[in-house]
Amino acid sequence: MKIVADENIPLLNAFFQSIGDITTYPGREIGPEQVADADILLVRSVTQVNQTLLANSSVRFVGTCTIGTDHIDLAYLEEQGINFAAAPGCNANAVVEYVVSVLDVLAEQQGFNWQDKVMGVVGKGNVGDRLYQALIKLGVTCLVNDPILEATEENESCEYVSLDQLLAESDIVTLHTPLTEAGDYPTYHLLDAARLDQLKPNAILINASRGAVVDNQALMSSLLAGKPLTVALDVWEQEPEINRQLLPLITIATPHIAGYSVDGKIAGTEMVYRAICRAFGLPSRVRVEGIKPLPKLKALSFSSDASLEEVLSTSIRSVYDVRQDDALFRNSLRALAEDASTAQVFDSLRKHYRSRREFSTVKIKIKKCSGKVSSALKALNFNIVTV
Numbered sequence: 347m348k349i350v351a352d353e354n355i356p357l358l359n360a361f362f363q364s365i366g367d368i369t370t371y372p373g374r375e376i377g378p379e380q381v382a383d384a385d386i387l388l389v390r391s392v393t394q395v396n397q398t399l400l401a402n403s404s405v406r407f408v409g410t411c412t413i414g415t416d417h418i419d420l421a422y423l424e425e426q427g428i429n430f431a432a433a434p435g436c437n438a439n440a441v442v443e444y445v446v447s448v449l450d451v452l453a454e455q456q457g458f459n460w461q462d463k464v465m466g467v468v469g470k471g472n473v474g475d476r477l478y479q480a481l482i483k484l485g486v487t488c489l490v491n492d493p494i495l496e497a498t499e500e501n502e503s504c505e506y507v508s509l510d511q512l513l514a515e516s517d518i519v520t521l522h523t524p525l526t527e528a529g530d531y532p533t534y535h536l537l538d539a540a541r542l543d544q545l546k547p548n549a550i551l552i553n554a555s556r557g558a559v560v561d562n563q564a565l566m567s568s569l570l571a572g573k574p575l576t577v578a579l580d581v582w583e584q585e586p587e588i589n590r591q592l593l594p595l596i597t598i599a600t601p602h603i604a605g606y607s608v609d610g611k612i613a614g615t616e617m618v619y620r621a622i623c624r625a626f627g628l629p630s631r632v633r634v635e636g637i638k639p640l641p642k643l644k645a646l647s648f649s650s651d652a653s654l655e656e657v658l659s660t661s662i663r664s665v666y667d668v669r670q671d672d673a674l675f676r677n678s679l680r681a682l683a684e685d686a687s688t689a690q691v692f693d694s695l696r697k698h699y700r701s702r703r704e705f706s707t708v709k710i711k712i713k714k715c716s717g718k719v720s721s722a723l724k725a726l727n728f729n730i731v732t733v
């Protein structure tokens with residue numbers, strides 16, 4: 347079989363070489379010519395998969411090693427009988443950890459305790475739910491908006507509120523919906539000028555979903571008009587070409603890397619590999635363990651005199667500190683001429699992203715710490731050893 351794949355999919359050979367011959371391309375350069383005689387197409391989020399790409403191809407299976415599927419014309423694939431698999435939840439932990447790092451950094455910068463704030467979670471799927479569960483365990487007051495789940499859940503897993511109520515009452519609003527333009531609850535420009543206006547003064551807005559869930563032009567106008575808002579954007583409209591005028595108004599700016607833990611990326615590859623094996627009736631023998639030694643993190647230890655804030659903040663930062671990504675992004679863009687395209691920098695930072703691990707991969711030794719400290723660490727998925 348012939349496999350055409352995005353070169354940024356990790357462990358392509360290890361997983362797929364027994365299935366077919368693999369040819370790789372930069373995701374944005376996969377076009378009709380590249381896929382013409384392919385049987386399997388493997389993408390990440392930057393390749394638009396639709397009739398234009400596939401009409402004259404022999405592709406029978408499309409796999410995206412990502413959570414989001416807004417780059418795929420699912421109706422077209424179904425109509426053509428082309429098999430499809432995504433990787434739901436693969437990097438959900440990484441996105442949660444990005445949000446937690448944003449909270450930790452902003453809390454220090456602005457002098458507040460994020461656990462005392464009211465959090466508004468929009469979209470309670472794989473990412474939103476994991477975030478919600480962690481926050482609830484940490485004792486944080488959470489408002490959740492997810493009209494689709496609210497209408498379909500037999501036993502509601504939380505008390506849902508309207509988006510209007512959530513925006514009016516939350517100190518921190520974090521977006522975790524897919525990008526959709528149709529259906530009863532489309533999310534394209536879900537936060538438009540009017541909705542941005544509903545945010546509380548001094549609210550914090552975090553977007554790690556898709557850029558166009560927030561109207562970036564309206565956000566810029568609102569910030570320029572002096573609306574007191576703190577904004578963390580991981581995703582931008584028109585990526586990789588971002589609005590350079592918006593950047594300085596954003597407190598934490600990153601190039602769509604919230605989900606970029608090495609664990610999450612590999613999980614994405616593995617999920618699609620298993621789906622292909624199922625679809626083609628092949629044995630799925632490859633296991634992540636044993637393929638690639640992942641970078642190990644040193645254990646941390648805390649004793650009884652460490653405060654909850656100190657333990658949490660040190661633990662979070664030792665694994666993931668979003669300021670590193672923010673600084674790299676801003677510095678790389680600073681080196682560009684004012685009117686130059688941001689595409690190359692944006693894509694290059696993502697292509698050469700470091701091997702970031704997840705919280706669960708670090709061992710935290712605690713000595714006579716309070717139950718509060720150990721439950722807080724557990725809520726965030728850290729691996730605790732009591733010594």
Ligand SMILES: NC(=O)C1=CN([C@@H]2O[C@H](COP(=O)(O)OP(=O)(O)OC[C@H]3O[C@@H](n4cnc5c(N)ncnc54)[C@H](O)[C@@H]3O)[C@@H](O)[C@H]2O)C=CC1
Pocket residue numbers: 413414415434435437438441468469470471472473474475491492493494495522523524525531532533536554555556580581602603604605606
């Ligand atoms: N920045 C990054 O690196 C990453 C971004 N993402 C983005 O995050 C999105 C969410 O990821 P998951 O939680 O895994 O997806 P999911 O599909 O598990 O959950 C999405 C949730 O949003 C809800 N939803 C849909 N429309 C809504 C609306 N109008 N208002 C409120 N809720 C709505 C759905 O009912 C669902 O519960 C993905 O679709 C993807 O676009 C995902 C991974 C990494």
Ligand SMILES: O=C(O)C(=O)[C@H](O)COP(=O)(O)O
Pocket residue numbers: 354390391392411412413414415437602604605606
């Ligand atoms: O999984 C998703 O959805 C994401 O947003 C991914 O983190 C995007 O990664 P790339 O496809 O752009 O490598």
